[in-house]
Amino acid sequence: MSRTLIWLRSDLRLADNPLFQFSTPPEALLCVYVLDEVWLTPMPGLEAPRIGPARLQFLWQSLIELRGELLKRGSDLLVRIDDPVEAVVALVDEHEIDEVRVRADAGWEERQATARMAERLDGAVSLSRHDSGTLFDEASLPMAIADLPGSFSAFRRKVERDWSVPGAVPAPVTLPSWPAGAPRGFPPLHKVCGRAAAWAPDRRGNFAFAGGEVPGWARVDHYLWENGDVARYKQTRNGLSGAYFSTRFSPWLAQGCLSARQVHDGVRAWEAEHGANDSSYWILFELLWRDYFHWAAWQEGASLFGRRELPAPDDAVRAWCEGHTGVPFVDAAMRELATTGWLSNRARQNAASYLIRDLGGDWRLGAAWFEHCLIDYDVASNWGNWRYLAGVGRSSQPRALDVHDQAERYDPEGAYAALWEASRPAPRPEVS
């Protein structure tokens, strides 16, 4: 009997997921997600786990949603908290699996884990890696990863010359049955982390993200079709507050509840009906940035994280994390980040630039703090954007911003800074 194990990571969806596409389906299928136990332990220096309560809650919601979709198709989901390689290898042995499928993740640790898995399986069980979630596959990039240009603009010019993004593939209608006797289900979130189970975003953020494919699609429909915000994106994208100034697709893209191709298809369908404009193009332009950082992470490997050991944060860096620098524009951003798990791109850039330029802090501490806080944390986008702003590696020009100028330009009335003043009461949310 042929048995396949799908090892899920940041690809928690059924539609447009190559792991669930079979030319000849196996007779039995085991779908597994293993939360790396290391992510729950405090990072040295910052005393915060790599996965904070906001993202952990979103992750659990995404897993619950995915399990529901799998059950509808005759399959199921097993979730464990463990060393992912050890847990998957044990399942392979116990349930006589003959194929393991996994996403070709760009993150160095994920790649190391995949390599360790290949060693442990030692050719006796086949291990297949699949590109997934990005606009382009490695094979359809107009250059080898090793030749990825040092600048985004050069990358964009090359991919736009022959822009052909494959269409998203629908979800399978049915799936092979669960192997007899194999475990299923997962621990309730309150047993994994009480803070994550109880976590709720500060209502000043005006938005509550819910994990999973269906809530992700609801946001896409809302943004593209119901509100038509896509028509104004280029003018609004530098906004700081509110539910509609940018797409807010990032958490679903980061956990893989949505793929970039699905968003691409949605934007193209909107353009077919309403006509393309600068704003619809600009959403695709941002998705290209995402692809660029993904492929850059492949190229950079372990050096994405910098080479030296992470220093302990000093008092100034701690104050930055807590939103007590004394600069209202920066403090507002850091408070919003810590209490909602999300931040606009403009505020991320300013918060990061202030740490690097004004405090002289180590950019990697900032990246690690963002990793803890962000619901949409994505290894390539987070560490890539931090490196880019710090002027490390592929881009040697630091992109320092003057946060006072930026506050005058983007928050001229000081409304954003005032909203996140520590004592201000929270208004009712616009969207939930």
Ligand SMILES: Cc1cc2nc3c(=O)[nH]c(=O)nc-3n(C[C@H](O)[C@H](O)[C@H](O)COP(=O)(O)OP(=O)(O)OC[C@H]3O[C@@H](n4cnc5c(N)ncnc54)[C@H](O)[C@@H]3O)c2cc1C
């Ligand atoms: C210091 C710093 C850290 C960041 N960390 C992350 C991260 O961990 N995860 C993450 O998804 N994004 C990260 N970004 C990029 C960007 O800020 C967010 O993707 C964006 O703010 C998410 O909001 P949105 O979905 O409304 O984006 P929109 O403006 O609506 O853009 C649409 C999509 O394009 C992609 N995108 C947009 N800008 C970027 C960018 N600069 N780099 C990569 N992808 C982009 C995202 O997938 C986003 O959902 C970071 C940026 C900075 C400056």
